[in-house]
Amino acid sequence: MNQQLKPVSDDELHAYVDGELATERAAEIEAWLAAHPDAAERVQTYRQQNQTMRALFDPVLDEPVPASLTATLARRSAPWARAAAVAWLAVGGIVGYAVHGWQTPPAAATLFAERAAVAHVVYAAEVLHPVEVPADQEQHLVKWLSKRLGKELHTPDFRGFGYQLVGGRLLPGDKGPAAQFMYQNTQGARLTLYVSTPNGNTQPAAFRYEEQDGEHVLYWVDRELGFALVGEPDRARLMDIAHTAYQAFNF
Protein backbone atom coordinates (compact mmCIF):
# COMPACT_ATOMS: atom_id res chain seq x y z
CA MET A 1 0.00 0.00 0.00
CA ASN A 2 2.95 2.26 0.65
CA GLN A 3 3.88 2.19 -3.01
CA GLN A 4 0.83 4.28 -3.85
CA LEU A 5 1.79 6.94 -1.38
CA LYS A 6 3.40 10.14 -2.51
CA PRO A 7 6.96 10.05 -1.14
CA VAL A 8 7.28 11.70 2.25
CA SER A 9 9.81 14.50 2.21
CA ASP A 10 11.88 15.79 5.08
CA ASP A 11 9.96 19.04 5.09
CA GLU A 12 6.73 17.13 5.38
CA LEU A 13 7.94 15.33 8.49
CA HIS A 14 8.49 18.68 10.16
CA ALA A 15 5.20 20.03 8.88
CA TYR A 16 3.57 16.90 10.30
CA VAL A 17 5.11 17.57 13.72
CA ASP A 18 3.97 21.19 13.60
CA GLY A 19 0.41 20.49 12.48
CA GLU A 20 0.91 22.31 9.20
CA LEU A 21 -0.44 19.55 6.93
CA ALA A 22 -3.92 19.01 5.62
CA THR A 23 -5.74 16.37 7.66
CA GLU A 24 -5.70 13.84 4.82
CA ARG A 25 -1.99 14.06 4.21
CA ALA A 26 -1.28 13.97 7.93
CA ALA A 27 -3.24 10.72 8.15
CA GLU A 28 -1.26 9.26 5.23
CA ILE A 29 1.99 10.16 6.90
CA GLU A 30 0.87 8.71 10.17
CA ALA A 31 0.25 5.38 8.44
CA TRP A 32 3.57 5.64 6.60
CA LEU A 33 5.45 6.24 9.86
CA ALA A 34 4.20 2.94 11.23
CA ALA A 35 6.23 1.21 8.54
CA HIS A 36 9.28 3.51 8.84
CA PRO A 37 10.64 3.34 12.37
CA ASP A 38 13.64 5.58 11.66
CA ALA A 39 11.46 8.43 10.51
CA ALA A 40 9.03 7.75 13.34
CA GLU A 41 11.87 8.07 15.81
CA ARG A 42 12.88 11.41 14.34
CA VAL A 43 9.32 12.68 14.60
CA GLN A 44 9.31 11.56 18.22
CA THR A 45 12.60 13.39 18.84
CA TYR A 46 11.35 16.65 17.34
CA ARG A 47 8.25 16.47 19.49
CA GLN A 48 10.38 15.75 22.51
CA GLN A 49 12.46 18.84 21.72
CA ASN A 50 9.37 21.02 21.73
CA GLN A 51 8.13 19.51 24.98
CA THR A 52 11.47 19.99 26.66
CA MET A 53 11.69 23.62 25.57
CA ARG A 54 8.23 24.24 26.91
CA ALA A 55 8.99 22.50 30.21
CA LEU A 56 11.99 24.75 30.52
CA PHE A 57 10.52 28.10 29.57
CA ASP A 58 6.80 27.87 30.26
CA PRO A 59 7.22 28.70 33.95
CA VAL A 60 8.05 32.24 32.80
CA LEU A 61 4.43 32.62 31.71
CA ASP A 62 3.24 32.23 35.29
CA GLU A 63 5.66 34.72 36.78
CA PRO A 64 4.38 38.14 37.70
CA VAL A 65 5.36 40.66 35.07
CA PRO A 66 8.08 42.98 36.43
CA ALA A 67 6.63 46.34 37.33
CA SER A 68 9.26 48.09 35.23
CA LEU A 69 7.72 46.58 32.09
CA THR A 70 4.13 47.50 32.81
CA ALA A 71 5.39 50.93 33.83
CA THR A 72 6.88 51.30 30.35
CA LEU A 73 3.43 50.98 28.89
CA ALA A 74 1.79 53.26 31.41
CA ARG A 75 4.47 55.96 31.08
CA ARG A 76 4.10 56.43 27.39
CA SER A 77 1.28 58.13 25.71
CA ALA A 78 0.64 55.32 23.30
CA PRO A 79 0.12 56.30 19.68
CA TRP A 80 -2.85 53.98 19.46
CA ALA A 81 -4.63 56.09 22.04
CA ARG A 82 -3.64 59.38 20.54
CA ALA A 83 -6.79 59.77 18.49
CA ALA A 84 -8.91 59.82 21.57
CA ALA A 85 -6.25 60.81 24.06
CA VAL A 86 -7.61 64.22 24.93
CA ALA A 87 -11.00 62.99 25.91
CA TRP A 88 -9.61 59.91 27.61
CA LEU A 89 -7.28 62.02 29.69
CA ALA A 90 -10.25 64.09 30.65
CA VAL A 91 -11.88 61.07 32.21
CA GLY A 92 -8.84 60.13 34.22
CA GLY A 93 -6.24 59.02 31.74
CA ILE A 94 -7.32 55.44 31.82
CA VAL A 95 -7.66 53.37 28.76
CA GLY A 96 -8.88 50.30 30.43
CA TYR A 97 -11.82 48.81 32.11
CA ALA A 98 -10.50 49.78 35.51
CA VAL A 99 -13.42 52.01 36.18
CA HIS A 100 -12.31 53.33 39.57
CA GLY A 101 -12.21 56.81 38.12
CA TRP A 102 -15.81 56.65 37.03
CA GLN A 103 -18.66 57.84 39.09
CA THR A 104 -22.14 56.69 38.25
CA PRO A 105 -22.22 56.15 34.50
CA PRO A 106 -24.48 58.54 32.63
CA ALA A 107 -27.92 57.10 32.11
CA ALA A 108 -27.60 57.49 28.34
CA ALA A 109 -24.49 55.28 28.32
CA THR A 110 -26.20 52.60 30.36
CA LEU A 111 -29.15 52.70 28.03
CA PHE A 112 -26.83 52.21 25.10
CA ALA A 113 -25.23 49.16 26.75
CA GLU A 114 -28.67 47.80 27.50
CA ARG A 115 -29.81 48.13 23.92
CA ALA A 116 -26.71 46.27 22.78
CA ALA A 117 -27.32 43.55 25.36
CA VAL A 118 -30.95 43.14 24.37
CA ALA A 119 -30.03 42.95 20.68
CA HIS A 120 -27.47 40.32 21.56
CA VAL A 121 -29.86 38.24 23.62
CA VAL A 122 -32.52 38.35 20.91
CA TYR A 123 -30.40 37.56 17.86
CA ALA A 124 -27.54 35.46 19.26
CA ALA A 125 -30.14 32.87 20.24
CA GLU A 126 -31.64 32.86 16.75
CA VAL A 127 -30.97 29.62 14.94
CA LEU A 128 -32.56 30.13 11.54
CA HIS A 129 -32.02 33.84 10.92
CA PRO A 130 -29.26 35.14 13.15
CA VAL A 131 -28.27 37.74 10.53
CA GLU A 132 -29.82 39.59 7.62
CA VAL A 133 -26.71 39.57 5.47
CA PRO A 134 -24.35 36.61 5.89
CA ALA A 135 -20.56 36.81 6.00
CA ASP A 136 -20.13 35.57 2.44
CA GLN A 137 -21.46 38.97 1.38
CA GLU A 138 -19.19 40.80 3.80
CA GLN A 139 -18.38 43.66 1.42
CA HIS A 140 -22.00 44.31 0.69
CA LEU A 141 -22.83 44.11 4.39
CA VAL A 142 -20.23 46.69 5.37
CA LYS A 143 -21.17 49.02 2.52
CA TRP A 144 -24.86 48.82 3.27
CA LEU A 145 -24.56 49.40 7.03
CA SER A 146 -21.97 52.16 6.53
CA LYS A 147 -24.43 53.91 4.28
CA ARG A 148 -27.31 53.53 6.70
CA LEU A 149 -25.32 54.79 9.68
CA GLY A 150 -23.59 57.48 7.64
CA LYS A 151 -20.18 56.39 8.95
CA GLU A 152 -17.45 54.17 7.60
CA LEU A 153 -17.87 50.83 9.36
CA HIS A 154 -15.61 47.79 9.46
CA THR A 155 -15.94 44.15 10.36
CA PRO A 156 -13.01 43.62 12.74
CA ASP A 157 -11.14 40.36 12.38
CA PHE A 158 -11.65 38.38 15.60
CA ARG A 159 -10.32 35.09 14.23
CA GLY A 160 -7.32 35.47 16.56
CA PHE A 161 -9.82 34.90 19.37
CA GLY A 162 -11.55 32.03 17.59
CA TYR A 163 -14.53 34.08 16.38
CA GLN A 164 -15.57 34.00 12.73
CA LEU A 165 -17.89 36.58 11.24
CA VAL A 166 -21.41 35.22 10.77
CA GLY A 167 -22.87 38.39 9.26
CA GLY A 168 -24.80 41.42 10.37
CA ARG A 169 -28.11 43.23 10.51
CA LEU A 170 -29.67 46.68 10.75
CA LEU A 171 -31.52 47.57 13.94
CA PRO A 172 -33.33 50.59 15.33
CA GLY A 173 -31.12 52.51 17.75
CA ASP A 174 -31.95 55.43 20.02
CA LYS A 175 -31.21 58.18 17.58
CA GLY A 176 -31.47 56.32 14.31
CA PRO A 177 -30.12 53.12 12.86
CA ALA A 178 -27.79 50.70 14.61
CA ALA A 179 -25.63 47.95 13.17
CA GLN A 180 -25.04 44.57 14.70
CA PHE A 181 -22.19 42.33 13.55
CA MET A 182 -22.33 38.77 14.76
CA TYR A 183 -19.42 36.40 15.28
CA GLN A 184 -19.31 32.77 16.31
CA ASN A 185 -16.62 30.39 17.54
CA THR A 186 -16.29 26.68 16.84
CA GLN A 187 -18.19 25.85 20.02
CA GLY A 188 -21.10 27.87 18.65
CA ALA A 189 -20.70 30.69 21.21
CA ARG A 190 -21.70 34.03 19.75
CA LEU A 191 -20.26 37.47 20.12
CA THR A 192 -21.88 40.65 18.80
CA LEU A 193 -20.48 44.06 18.04
CA TYR A 194 -23.19 46.71 18.23
CA VAL A 195 -22.52 50.09 16.62
CA SER A 196 -24.75 53.11 16.72
CA THR A 197 -24.81 56.86 17.06
CA PRO A 198 -24.85 57.41 20.80
CA ASN A 199 -27.83 59.31 22.13
CA GLY A 200 -25.79 61.31 24.61
CA ASN A 201 -22.29 62.59 24.46
CA THR A 202 -20.45 61.91 21.21
CA GLN A 203 -17.08 62.74 22.75
CA PRO A 204 -14.69 59.77 22.82
CA ALA A 205 -14.98 57.84 26.06
CA ALA A 206 -12.96 55.07 27.64
CA PHE A 207 -13.88 51.43 27.62
CA ARG A 208 -16.48 50.71 30.20
CA TYR A 209 -17.77 47.43 31.47
CA GLU A 210 -21.23 46.55 32.63
CA GLU A 211 -23.44 43.56 33.15
CA GLN A 212 -26.80 43.86 31.48
CA ASP A 213 -29.39 41.12 31.42
CA GLY A 214 -26.75 38.66 32.54
CA GLU A 215 -24.54 39.57 29.58
CA HIS A 216 -21.10 41.11 29.87
CA VAL A 217 -21.00 44.32 27.88
CA LEU A 218 -17.94 46.37 27.09
CA TYR A 219 -18.62 49.69 25.42
CA TRP A 220 -16.92 52.86 24.39
CA VAL A 221 -17.41 55.94 22.24
CA ASP A 222 -15.09 56.77 19.39
CA ARG A 223 -15.44 58.73 16.15
CA GLU A 224 -18.91 59.86 17.17
CA LEU A 225 -20.03 56.28 17.28
CA GLY A 226 -20.94 54.17 20.23
CA PHE A 227 -19.57 50.61 20.26
CA ALA A 228 -20.63 47.71 22.44
CA LEU A 229 -19.24 44.19 22.53
CA VAL A 230 -21.44 41.51 24.06
CA GLY A 231 -21.14 37.77 24.56
CA GLU A 232 -17.63 36.88 25.67
CA PRO A 233 -17.79 35.81 29.33
CA ASP A 234 -14.08 36.24 30.05
CA ARG A 235 -13.61 39.89 30.91
CA ALA A 236 -9.91 40.09 30.05
CA ARG A 237 -10.55 38.45 26.71
CA LEU A 238 -13.46 40.75 26.05
CA MET A 239 -11.09 43.65 26.64
CA ASP A 240 -8.55 42.23 24.18
CA ILE A 241 -11.28 41.76 21.60
CA ALA A 242 -12.41 45.34 22.16
CA HIS A 243 -8.89 46.58 21.48
CA THR A 244 -8.89 44.67 18.21
CA ALA A 245 -12.21 46.28 17.29
CA TYR A 246 -10.88 49.69 18.27
CA GLN A 247 -7.86 49.19 16.04
CA ALA A 248 -9.99 48.06 13.14
CA PHE A 249 -11.79 51.38 13.24
CA ASN A 250 -8.65 53.46 13.68
CA PHE A 251 -5.89 52.08 11.51
Next chain:
Amino acid sequence: MASHPFEPYIPRLRRYALALLHNRARADDLVQDTLERALRKFSLFRRDTDLRAWLFTVMHNVYVNDVRASARRHTEIADTIEAAVTTADDATTLRDIMGALERLAPEQREVVLLVGLEQLSYEETARVLAVPRGTVMSRLARGRERLRALMSGEASPYMRRIK
Protein backbone atom coordinates in the same frame (compact mmCIF):
# COMPACT_ATOMS: atom_id res chain seq x y z
CA MET B 1 -5.74 44.17 34.88
CA ALA B 2 -4.90 44.68 31.27
CA SER B 3 -4.81 48.35 30.56
CA HIS B 4 -2.82 48.44 27.35
CA PRO B 5 -3.25 46.18 24.33
CA PHE B 6 0.39 45.05 24.60
CA GLU B 7 0.11 43.98 28.20
CA PRO B 8 -1.41 40.52 27.73
CA TYR B 9 1.52 39.59 25.48
CA ILE B 10 4.29 40.49 27.92
CA PRO B 11 4.56 37.01 29.47
CA ARG B 12 5.06 35.44 26.04
CA LEU B 13 7.59 38.05 25.03
CA ARG B 14 9.49 37.36 28.25
CA ARG B 15 9.45 33.63 27.61
CA TYR B 16 10.81 34.02 24.11
CA ALA B 17 13.42 36.56 25.22
CA LEU B 18 14.66 34.25 27.96
CA ALA B 19 14.80 31.33 25.56
CA LEU B 20 16.88 33.44 23.17
CA LEU B 21 19.25 34.95 25.69
CA HIS B 22 19.29 32.55 28.66
CA ASN B 23 19.80 35.47 30.97
CA ARG B 24 16.97 37.02 32.92
CA ALA B 25 18.20 40.56 33.25
CA ARG B 26 19.12 40.76 29.60
CA ALA B 27 15.88 39.08 28.57
CA ASP B 28 13.83 41.70 30.41
CA ASP B 29 15.98 44.44 28.88
CA LEU B 30 15.11 43.01 25.48
CA VAL B 31 11.40 42.99 26.37
CA GLN B 32 11.66 46.56 27.60
CA ASP B 33 13.38 47.73 24.40
CA THR B 34 10.79 45.83 22.38
CA LEU B 35 7.88 47.49 24.16
CA GLU B 36 9.41 50.92 23.76
CA ARG B 37 10.01 50.42 20.08
CA ALA B 38 6.56 48.92 19.62
CA LEU B 39 4.98 51.95 21.28
CA ARG B 40 6.82 54.26 18.90
CA LYS B 41 5.90 52.15 15.88
CA PHE B 42 2.34 51.28 16.75
CA SER B 43 0.84 53.71 14.30
CA LEU B 44 2.41 51.55 11.57
CA PHE B 45 0.60 48.49 12.87
CA ARG B 46 -1.81 47.26 10.24
CA ARG B 47 -5.23 46.28 11.38
CA ASP B 48 -5.25 43.04 9.43
CA THR B 49 -2.18 41.87 11.32
CA ASP B 50 -2.15 39.80 14.45
CA LEU B 51 -0.80 41.90 17.34
CA ARG B 52 1.05 38.97 18.86
CA ALA B 53 2.96 38.18 15.66
CA TRP B 54 3.66 41.87 15.16
CA LEU B 55 5.19 42.17 18.65
CA PHE B 56 7.41 39.18 17.92
CA THR B 57 8.47 40.91 14.71
CA VAL B 58 9.46 44.00 16.68
CA MET B 59 11.33 41.85 19.17
CA HIS B 60 13.16 40.04 16.40
CA ASN B 61 14.29 43.34 14.93
CA VAL B 62 15.49 44.67 18.28
CA TYR B 63 17.27 41.40 18.91
CA VAL B 64 19.03 41.37 15.56
CA ASN B 65 19.97 45.03 15.59
CA ASP B 66 20.87 45.63 19.19
CA VAL B 67 21.45 42.44 21.03
CA ARG B 68 22.86 39.95 18.62
CA ALA B 69 25.05 42.45 16.85
CA SER B 70 26.74 43.98 19.84
CA ALA B 71 26.84 41.97 23.00
CA ARG B 72 28.23 38.57 23.81
CA ARG B 73 25.78 36.38 25.53
CA HIS B 74 26.34 35.40 29.10
CA THR B 75 24.56 32.42 30.41
CA GLU B 76 23.06 31.89 33.77
CA ILE B 77 21.42 28.58 33.29
CA ALA B 78 20.97 27.61 36.91
CA ASP B 79 18.01 29.68 38.03
CA THR B 80 15.99 29.01 34.91
CA ILE B 81 16.44 25.30 35.24
CA GLU B 82 15.63 25.32 38.92
CA ALA B 83 12.21 26.73 38.18
CA ALA B 84 11.38 23.94 35.77
CA VAL B 85 13.01 20.89 37.27
CA THR B 86 10.99 18.18 38.91
CA THR B 87 13.43 15.27 38.79
CA ALA B 88 17.15 14.83 38.35
CA ASP B 89 16.61 13.24 34.94
CA ASP B 90 14.68 16.32 33.92
CA ALA B 91 17.55 18.51 35.04
CA THR B 92 19.97 16.76 32.75
CA THR B 93 17.66 16.95 29.75
CA LEU B 94 16.84 20.60 30.38
CA ARG B 95 20.48 21.51 30.83
CA ASP B 96 21.27 19.61 27.65
CA ILE B 97 18.72 21.40 25.57
CA MET B 98 19.80 24.80 26.84
CA GLY B 99 23.39 24.02 25.99
CA ALA B 100 22.32 22.70 22.60
CA LEU B 101 20.15 25.73 21.84
CA GLU B 102 23.13 27.94 22.60
CA ARG B 103 25.15 26.15 20.00
CA LEU B 104 22.66 26.61 17.21
CA ALA B 105 23.27 29.30 14.66
CA PRO B 106 21.20 32.29 15.84
CA GLU B 107 18.89 32.19 12.84
CA GLN B 108 18.21 28.49 13.42
CA ARG B 109 17.61 29.06 17.11
CA GLU B 110 15.01 31.73 16.39
CA VAL B 111 13.05 29.47 14.05
CA VAL B 112 13.22 26.47 16.39
CA LEU B 113 11.93 28.64 19.25
CA LEU B 114 9.24 30.51 17.32
CA VAL B 115 7.77 27.30 15.91
CA GLY B 116 8.48 24.84 18.73
CA LEU B 117 8.12 27.02 21.81
CA GLU B 118 5.92 29.89 20.69
CA GLN B 119 3.81 27.73 18.36
CA LEU B 120 3.77 30.25 15.57
CA SER B 121 2.75 28.87 12.18
CA TYR B 122 5.33 28.71 9.38
CA GLU B 123 3.60 31.68 7.75
CA GLU B 124 3.72 33.75 10.91
CA THR B 125 7.34 32.82 11.53
CA ALA B 126 8.22 33.82 7.97
CA ARG B 127 6.58 37.20 8.48
CA VAL B 128 8.22 37.76 11.86
CA LEU B 129 11.65 37.05 10.43
CA ALA B 130 10.97 38.64 7.04
CA VAL B 131 12.18 35.58 5.17
CA PRO B 132 10.41 33.24 2.74
CA ARG B 133 8.49 30.28 4.10
CA GLY B 134 10.97 27.90 2.46
CA THR B 135 13.78 29.50 4.43
CA VAL B 136 11.84 28.97 7.65
CA MET B 137 11.45 25.30 6.79
CA SER B 138 15.08 24.72 5.91
CA ARG B 139 16.31 26.53 9.03
CA LEU B 140 13.85 24.54 11.11
CA ALA B 141 15.00 21.23 9.62
CA ARG B 142 18.67 22.05 10.08
CA GLY B 143 18.13 23.45 13.57
CA ARG B 144 16.19 20.44 14.79
CA GLU B 145 18.65 17.98 13.32
CA ARG B 146 21.50 19.82 14.96
CA LEU B 147 19.69 19.84 18.30
CA ARG B 148 19.16 16.14 17.93
CA ALA B 149 22.82 15.53 17.17
CA LEU B 150 23.98 17.73 20.03
CA MET B 151 21.65 16.15 22.54
CA SER B 152 22.51 12.61 21.59
CA GLY B 153 26.19 13.46 21.86
CA GLU B 154 26.94 12.97 18.18
CA ALA B 155 28.55 16.37 17.89
CA SER B 156 31.45 17.51 19.95
CA PRO B 157 30.29 19.72 22.82
CA TYR B 158 33.26 21.95 22.18
CA MET B 159 32.39 22.56 18.60
CA ARG B 160 30.85 25.96 18.53
CA ARG B 161 29.49 27.46 15.46
CA ILE B 162 31.14 30.80 14.91
CA LYS B 163 28.91 33.38 13.34
